[in-house]
Structures are given as structure tokens and as C-alpha cells.
Amino acid sequence: MFKKILIANRGEIAMRVIRTCKEMGIKTVAVYSTADKESLHVRFADEAVCIGPPASADSYLNIPKIMAAAEITNADAIHPGYGFLAENASFSEICEEYNIKFIGPGPEMIRKMGDKITAKETMIEAGVPVVPGSEGLITDIAAGKKLAKKIGYPVMLKATAGGGGKGMRRVFAEKDFEKEFRSAQKEAKASFGNDGIYIEKLIEEPRHIEIQIAGDQYGNVCHLSERDCSIQRRHQKLVEECPSPFVDQALREKMGNSAIKAAEAINYEGVGTVEFLVDKNKDYYFMEMNTRIQVEHPVTEEVIDYDLIKEQIKIAAGIPITGREYFPRLHAIEVRINAEDPYNDFRPSPGVITELHTPKGHGVRVDTHVYGGYAIPPHYDSMIGKLITVAQTREEAIATMKRALDEFILEGVKTTIPFHKQLMENKDFVEGNFTTHFLETFELQPEEDKD
Numbered sequence: 001m002f003k004k005i006l007i008a009n010r011g012e013i014a015m016r017v018i019r020t021c022k023e024m025g026i027k028t029v030a031v032y033s034t035a036d037k038e039s040l041h042v043r044f045a046d047e048a049v050c051i052g053p054p055a056s057a058d059s060y061l062n063i064p065k066i067m068a069a070a071e072i073t074n075a076d077a078i079h080p081g082y083g084f085l086a087e088n089a090s091f092s093e094i095c096e097e098y099n100i101k102f103i104g105p106g107p108e109m110i111r112k113m114g115d116k117i118t119a120k121e122t123m124i125e126a127g128v129p130v131v132p133g134s135e136g137l138i139t140d141i142a143a144g145k146k147l148a149k150k151i152g153y154p155v156m157l158k159a160t161a162g163g164g165g166k167g168m169r170r171v172f173a174e175k176d177f178e179k180e181f182r183s184a185q186k187e188a189k190a191s192f193g194n195d196g197i198y199i200e201k202l203i204e205e206p207r208h209i210e211i212q213i214a215g216d217q218y219g220n221v222c223h224l225s226e227r228d229c230s231i232q233r234r235h236q237k238l239v240e241e242c243p244s245p246f247v248d249q250a251l252r253e254k255m256g257n258s259a260i261k262a263a264e265a266i267n268y269e270g271v272g273t274v275e276f277l278v279d280k281n282k283d284y285y286f287m288e289m290n291t292r293i294q295v296e297h298p299v300t301e302e303v304i305d306y307d308l309i310k311e312q313i314k315i316a317a318g319i320p321i322t323g324r325e326y327f328p329r330l331h332a333i334e335v336r337i338n339a340e341d342p343y344n345d346f347r348p349s350p351g352v353i354t355e356l357h358t359p360k361g362h363g364v365r366v367d368t369h370v371y372g373g374y375a376i377p378p379h380y381d382s383m384i385g386k387l388i389t390v391a392q393t394r395e396e397a398i399a400t401m402k403r404a405l406d407e408f409i410l411e412g413v414k415t416t417i418p419f420h421k422q423l424m425e426n427k428d429f430v431e432g433n434f435t436t437h438f439l440e441t442f443e444l445q446p447e448e449d450k451d
């Protein structure tokens with residue numbers, strides 16, 4: 001087992017990794033930018049190394065500085081968390097060269113899944129259902145139009161280097177094809193430096209349902225059921241839950257087996273997520289695979305009673321997984337607490353937290369790095385914590401969520417708490433009746449008068 005793990009991240013996920021390391025008797029090294037000097041991950045790690053100024057490019061994304069911190073502290077492994085370098089194939093490769101274990105998959109696997117068309121081809125070969133569409137990239141407008149017609153409108157144009165909706169365009173008729181194609185290409189080039197575009201049939205009113213998987217160094221793979229992440233706003237997830245109100249046991253087993261096939265096909269090592277789009281007929285299609293721990297991993301942990309960070313560390317250390325099948329016996333919901341103003345287009349709201357009381361009690365978990373008096377720096381993403389509730393049923397998990405949100409006091413900055421309070425009262429949400437388009441029509445009511 002590792003003796004010392006460097007955590008190449010910040011915020012709640014750095015705290016999350018430190019907690020598990022402590023329980024496993026592994027020493028921790030925090031790295032931090034000057035903006036994060038007062039952060040809890042710096043205080044709770046055994047050692048901390050300042051790696052530069054606030055800008056991510058000069059600190060959390062700066063590979064030489066992170067490798068230097070790992071060398072001087074004698075760390076034998078690096079946990080990348082999510083975001084930053086978590087899916088950077090070169091970083092995984094450099095860790096290999098330094099003989100420091102990257103807690104996650106090797107560079108080839110990250111590269112394969114990072115390029116969407118290669119990922120899709122790999123899944124077709126493995127027998128995983130994918131959205132009907134082009135084989136390979138479209139370079140020629142006339143050929144693209146011909147193919148779109150064959151697939152049948154509406155279609156979706158996607159960037160092979162994509163993710164997060166960048167370079168993605170819906171096309172409803174041939175007359176719009178050329179314009180949308182050029183605009184997708186331009187956006188992909190600007191965002192990723194790669195203008196490769198492919199075409200898919202547009203799946204209308206889909207749900208975003210992902211399967212958590214774990215694979216060890218010996219080819220064993222298991223799945224840990226699904227998470228429903230359909231409640232998103234501009235490709236930012238706001239609420240996640242397990243099980244999905246839309247998934248029955250038959251669908252769970254089918255999707256779970258497909259996710260296992262996907263991971264086996266690439267000899268996947270680590271925990272990962274296979275994302276699917278699910279249509280109203282319960283047909284499902286591979287979308288992408290994430291080769292990292294995800295923000296929403298706690299809902300799976302709560303329903304299955306399984307520490308996914310511990311599993312990541314064990315897999316990286318060469319310990320085999322037990323390969324059991326896991327099914328949700330409980331219901332967990334996570335809401336993201338962001339320092340954003342939901343009444344002002346979710347505009348970031350950094351600043352000092354003047355007062356903080358987090359909810360507690362049965363069925364409540366709060367993962368956060370913030371404390372009363374903490375100054376949220378403006379340089380990073382605005383998520384400041386996650387509130388997770390768990391109960392026997394979805395109805396009870398929502399009831400617990402409502403009372404936990406009422407107990408949450410966080411003053412000094414705007415947060416997404418008022419949004420979540422209203423969401424928990426929404427009839428369609430409560431009935432489990434939602435798709436990825438849900439928030440396009442959700443209307444936030446004016447803030448209640450407290451006086």
C-alpha cells in the first residue's frame with residue numbers, strides 16, 4: 001500500500017481524499033495556490049506545498065510544479081481528483097515516468113476515451129449500444145448532408161474533442177446544415193484546437209443516466225448501478241440521484257452489463273463512469289466515458305455503502321476488486337451548493353462566508369471545504385459543497401433534503417440553496433418526471449420575504 005499520496009487538487013474533493021487516506025493510514029500532501037492558503041485541505045493534510053499563484057495554469061494545472069512537489073515530499077502516488085489534470089493523458093504518462101503511481105487509468109485509456117469518435121468506435125466493437133450516426137469524422141459538407149439525410153433529421157453535430165456541450169449543434173432541416181456545421185467546427189477549433197465533427201441522430205427529451213464502474217489490474221470489472229444526472233443547466237449538473245426514478249431493475253441490469261462490457265473492452269483500471277442517454281422508450285445509448293472520480297460519487301457511496309476513493313486507492317495499489325454485483329437498497333440525492341446567484345442567471349458570487357451552519361442529523365451528509373469566515377476565491381469553479389441525503393425511499397430522501405436545506409445557513413454570498421428548495425417542491429421533480437430539458441422551463445419564484 002502507498003505510504004504517502006499527493007493530492008493534485010483543491011476544494012471539497014481534496015478534503016474528501018484526505019479523509020479516506022487518514023482512515024487508511026496513508027500520509028497526505030496538499031498542494032495549493034496562494035489563493036488557497038487558508039483552505040482546509042492545506043490545514044488537514046500532513047504536509048502542504050505552495051505551487052504558485054492563483055491562476056490554475058500556474059498552479060493546479062502546472063505539471064512540473066506538481067511533480068516537483070511530489071519529489072520533494074517523497075510521495076509514492078498522486079490522486080488527481082476531478083477537473084484540473086484528472087483526465088490529462090500526459091500527466092498520467094509523466095507520473096509513470098517518475099515512478100509515481102497515478103491513481104486512475106494509464107495514458108492510453110485516457111486518450112482513447114478523451115477522443116469521442118475513438119471512444120464510440122471502441123464501444124461499437126464491444127457491442128455497447130451507441131447513437132446511430134456517422135462512422136468517423138465528417139470533413140465534407142456535401143457528404144455530411146447526404147449522411148444526415150440518411151440518418152434522418154433532426155441530427156446532432158458533435159466535436160470529437162468535445163465535452164460540456166462545446167461544438168455541439170442540433171440541426172432540424174437540411175437548409176440549416178451548412179451553417180450549423182461551420183459554426184460547430186469553428187467552436188470546436190476555438191475550444192479544443194481540433195475541429196473534427198461527427199453526426200448523430202438527435203435523441204429528443206433524453207435522460208442523462210450514468211453507470212459507475214470499477215475495474216482492477218487483473219481484468220475484473222463490476223458496476224455499482226446508476227446515477228440520474230438529468231437535472232442540469234448549460235451542461236452543469238445541479239442534482240444527482242441514485243437510483244434513477246426512471247430505471248427499473250431490468251434496465252439497470254442491461255445498462256450495467258453494457259457498462260461492464262465497455263470497461264472490459266479497454267481493460268479499464270480504476271473507477272470510472274459510463275454515461276448514457278436514455279430515451280422515452282428506455283432505449284439507451286453510450287455517450288462518453290469519464291476516467292475519473294466524479295463530483296456526484298457520494299450518492300453511489302450512500303446507497304451501496306462503498307467508499308469509492310478507498311476503492312480507487314486499492315485498485316491503484318494492485319488490490320483486486322471483489323467483483324460483487326451492487327444494487328441500490330436505499331435512495332440518495334445530492335444537490336450542489338454553488339456560490340452563484342440563481343436569481344441572476346447563476347452568476348458566480350465569490351466572497352467571504354460571514355456565517356455558516358451546515359445541516360446535520362440522520363441521513364444527511366455534507367462534503368465541503370468551507371467554514372465560517374472562509375473567503376471563496378474568484379479564480380476557481382463556484383461549487384463550495386454538496387449536500388447529500390439518504391433514506392429508504394425517494395420520497396423520504398426528498399423530505400430529508402427539504403429539512404436539511406431549511407437548516408442550511410450560509411451568509412455573505414449568494415448560493416444555489418433557494419433554487420434547490422424550490423426544486424424539491426416541484427411537482428414534476430417530485431414525481432420523477434424530468435429530462436435533460438427540465439431546467440429550460442423551470443421558473444424560479446421570487447425570493448420569499450424573510451421579515
Ligand code: MV4
Nearest residue numbers: 131156163164165200201202203208232287436
Ligand atoms: C446528445 C443529445 C441528444 N442526442 N446526443 C450533451 C453533452 C455531451 N456530452 C452530449 N450531450 C448530448 N448529446 C444526441 N445524439 C443531447 C445531449 C445533451 C445533454 C446530455 C446529457 C445531459 C444534458 C444534456 C443537455 C443538452 C444536450
